[in-house]
Amino acid sequence: MDLQINEQQRLLKESVQKLAADLYPFEKREAIRLSEAGWSRDYWAQYAELGLAGLTVEEAYGGIGCGPFETMVVMEELGRSLAPEPFVATVLLGGGLIRHAGNEEQKERLLPGLCSGELLLAFAHLEEQARHELHDIATVAAKTADGYRLKGRKTLVLHGSDADVLVVAARLSGDRLDRDGIGLFLVAGDASGVSRQGHRTIDGRPAAEIVFQDVDVPSRDMLDAPGETLAVIERVADETIAALAAEGVGVMDEMLKMTIEHVGLRKQFGTEIASFQAIQHRLADMYIALEQARSMAIYAAGIGRDNDPERRGAGIAAAKVQLCRSLRYVGQQAIQLHGGIGMTMEYKVGHLFQRATAIEALFGGAEHHLQTLAAGGGLFAA
Incomplete structure (x- = not known):
């Protein structure tokens, strides 16, 4: 390759x-x-x-x-x-x-x-009870004479307050945890019955809590994926996680670059701390963690095209596990080696750490994806 x-x-x-x-x-x-x-x-x-x-x-x-x-x-x-x-x-x-x-x-x-x-589009999918289970959907889409009527609540909708059109996941039939019976609907952000409350995520980016109270949706605005809706949602989530892995690599690369520059300027005992062997070891470990995540991001980009959902899901889960571990390590080391300045809002490395934390949480952290890998028998067959 x-x-x-x-x-x-x-x-x-x-x-x-x-x-x-x-x-x-x-x-x-x-x-x-x-x-x-x-x-x-x-x-x-x-x-x-x-x-x-x-x-x-x-x-x-x-x-x-x-x-x-x-x-x-x-x-x-x-x-x-x-x-x-x-x-x-x-x-x-x-x-x-x-x-x-x-x-x-x-x-x-x-x-x-x-x-x-x-x-502008936004995906209204996550619900408070669902954690990171993509099929856990309580929002209901009831059939009407002209289409469907949505009722439910969505949380942490990225850019949900700004979106012109919301792509909403709702349940057409079955119980809350059923993998079948899910539909996707196109809903105008300002439609009657839609209530949006904006807030900021940990890294300062906009998101929204959205309530759908008897929102009428015509039949033509239901996305055409009969029987395959969850598979489509899982595929798009996998593609997005692969992209977030690449974003995380960019965040870590910038943190490492800034840290190298900082320790080259910061002095203790009359000399730059970059000359201390312990500091050099920590920088080397940061680089190794970054390159491990970069390799898995490349792997995720390739496996994200796989049409086999089990093989693709295992590959994406493995990439997210490594990404989370690398983000946590590189971020913590960057903050510690910067000292107090790393925690200020007036310096970029703190904002990079906040974004790293947000990326780690999106679509599940290391523990969630480790469980996914374990349930599927691991990334590669024994």
Whole structure:
């Protein structure tokens, strides 16, 4: 397997690096983070102009049709720069569900707006009782004469307050924990009966608690995945975890770079602490943890295309376990080696640590995915 990026991917990487350098100097990013929205629509328009909003969308709908390795390249740079725009919520989650489960009419109606940056999507799926079980859904979709009526509550909907269209997972039949009987519905963010309460996550990014109180949805706005809805949700979640692994690599790479620079300047006993052997050992261990996560992120990008859900799920779980362990170790070492400055909001490394913590928690941490691996017999057969 060739682990080097090709020429197209290199050019994409350089384009995103240049965009991030222009948009996210620390002071400018802080002003955006502290704004009411927590992100910039003007910046998102520049993402769309560069093609990032339609990165994974087929050319027929206005996208550029890139695959998981191009997504990996983009996410690593977005992680390095701590970009707060809704790439994960809109492109990977909402856009991914429409790409995999939408019919032709739905794709033609929604995907061009996604690619142009005019349409924001969010995936309203997680519920308070569910933890990280994707099939644990209590929200109900009752059949009506003209479509469906949704009733339920969703939590931690990434960019849910800003989304123009919510992709909502709801139960058509069966009990709360049944793997069958789940549907996906397109609901306007400002539809009657939708109540959204915005909040910030641990890394300062926007999310929302959303209540659906007798929300009427026409039949044409149910995504067309009969009997396969959970499989589609699991696939999109796996693709998103693979992308988050790449983002985590970018976050850790930036933390390591900043830590190396800091210990080269910080002095004790009249000399730079970078000359101390104990410090050098810790930096080496940080590098090893980073490269372990990078290798698994590359693996996740490849296995994420696998059509075998068990093989793909095991590979993604293994990548998330390593990612979580590396994020925790590199983050803790970066904060400790920076000393008190690492905990301040006026210095970037603390924000990187917050994002690392958020990535670790999204779609389950190391313990959850270790249990998944154990239940499936491990990543490779004995």
